[in-house]
Amino acid sequence: AQKITQTQPGMFVQEKEAVTLDCTYDTSDPSYGLFWYKQPSSGEMIFLIYQGSYDQQNATEGRYSLNFQKARKSANLVISASQLGDSAMYFCAMREGRGDYKLSFGAGTTVTVRA
Amino acid sequence: DTAVSQTPKYLVTQMGNDKSIKCEQNLGHDTMYWYKQDSKKFLKIMFSYNNKELIINETVPNRFSPKSPDKAHLNLHINSLELGDSAVYFCASSKKEGIGYGYTFGSGTRLTVV
Numbered sequence: 001a002q003k004i005t006q007t008q009p010g011m012f013v014q015e016k017e018a019v020t021l022d023c024t025y026d027t028s029d030p031s032y033g034l035f036w037y038k039q040p041s042s043g044e045m046i047f048l049i050y051q052g053s054y055d056q057q058n059a060t061e062g063r064y065s066l067n068f069q070k071a072r073k074s075a076n077l078v079i080s081a082s083q084l085g086d087s088a089m090y091f092c093a094m095r096e097g098r099g100d101y102k103l104s105f106g107a108g109t110t111v112t113v114r115a
Numbered sequence: 116d117t118a119v120s121q122t123p124k125y126l127v128t129q130m131g132n133d134k135s136i137k138c139e140q141n142l143g144h145d146t147m148y149w150y151k152q153d154s155k156k157f158l159k160i161m162f163s164y165n166n167k168e169l170i171i172n173e174t175v176p177n178r179f180s181p182k183s184p185d186k187a188h189l190n191l192h193i194n195s196l197e198l199g200d201s202a203v204y205f206c207a208s209s210k211k212e213g214i215g216y217g218y219t220f221g222s223g224t225r226l227t228v229v
Contacts, residue, residue, distance in 0.1 A: 033214035039156075045205065045220035052215055089156055097214045100171050102148070103207075105158040 003027065004092050004106035012112050013082045020067070021077040021109045023092030031097030034075040036066065039108070040088040048090075051075055053097075079111070087113045118142050121206045121221035128196055129229055136191045136224045138206030146170075146211040147189035148218065149181060152203040164189050165211045196228045 005024045013019040025034065036048040051059045051066045059066040067076040079086055092106040121138040128134050140147060148171070149161040163171035164183040178194045189206060203225050207218040 031214055033217070035217045037217075037220075043203065043225075044222050045207075045218075047217050047219070050215065050217060091158065093217075095214050095217070100163065101146075101211055101214070102160050102163060102171055103209075103218050104160075108156050 002106075003104045004094055006092055006106035006109050008109045009107070010110040010112070012114055013079075013086075015084060015113055015115050016081055018078060018080045019082055019086075019111060021079070021090050021092075021111070023075045023077065023106060025073050025075060025092075025094050027073075027094065027096055029096040029098055033095045033097075034066070034068070035093040035095070035103065036064070036075075036077045037091045037093060037105075038088045039091065040085075045091075049077065082111075082113045084113050084115060087111060119206055119208050119219050119221040121204075121224055123224060124222060125225050125227075127227045127229065130196055130198060132196050133192070133194045134196060134226070135193070136204055136206075136226075138189045138191070138221055140187055140206075140208040140219070142208055142219060144208040144210055144219070145186055146209050147183065147186070148207045148209070149189065149191050150205040150207060150220075152205060152223070154202070158205070162189075162191075170211075193226075196226075198228050201226055201228045 032053045034051045038046045049061045065078045119140045146165045148163045162181040203223045206221040209218045210216040
């Protein structure tokens with residue numbers, strides 16, 4: 001069963017506007033970590049932000065913030081003040097606190113920032 | 116200093132050949148992984164080694180064989196390459212324990228089988 005669901009295959013956003021990328025997850029483990037990675041056209045995987053299941057506050061890293069709604073099992077990424085360099089594929093991922101600790105990825109969302 | 120380095124970056128080869136991809140990390144992590152990213156960009160784990168011990172072996176054809184000579188290195192050998200093996204292969208490393216540890220990825224190896 002798919003553990004991470006990203007329902008938006010592609011999005012367009014105007015430069016300087018905010019964009020929200022959706023991510024829902026499925027786990028019965030009370031302890032887990034949620035991650036967002038960026039993959040630009042050059043291909044590398046860049047870590048953006050992390051949210052732990054026990055964290056009381058939503059994570060923020062510069063222009064990135066994570067809207068964590070535990071009861072809904074959602075962990076949406078918000079990119080504020082979009083820049084042309086934000087055009088990339090974005091992956092949501094989860095690491096559960098038991099078993100093999102592997103990082104499971106969603107299918108990704110492509111973001112294109114327009115000038 | 117590159118944290119996770121994998122070589123080669125590009126690999127073009129003919130069907131039936133055998134090839135290897137090498138990966139090294141200098142982060143002191145105890146666990147290394149191989150992921151395959153297909154043409155639809157989906158990332159799927161293939162293997163994981165913790166301190167030279169195989170801990171994850173997903174449903175992967177046995178033509179793929181990982182080898183970890185030490186905890187800083189994880190290589191991937193592929194026998195009898197097929198067209199469907201064309202993909203980007205990522206090496207990554209992390210600490211095994213702890214949900215707060217994300218993975219650090221290498222830059223990927225784009226394998227094209229012709």
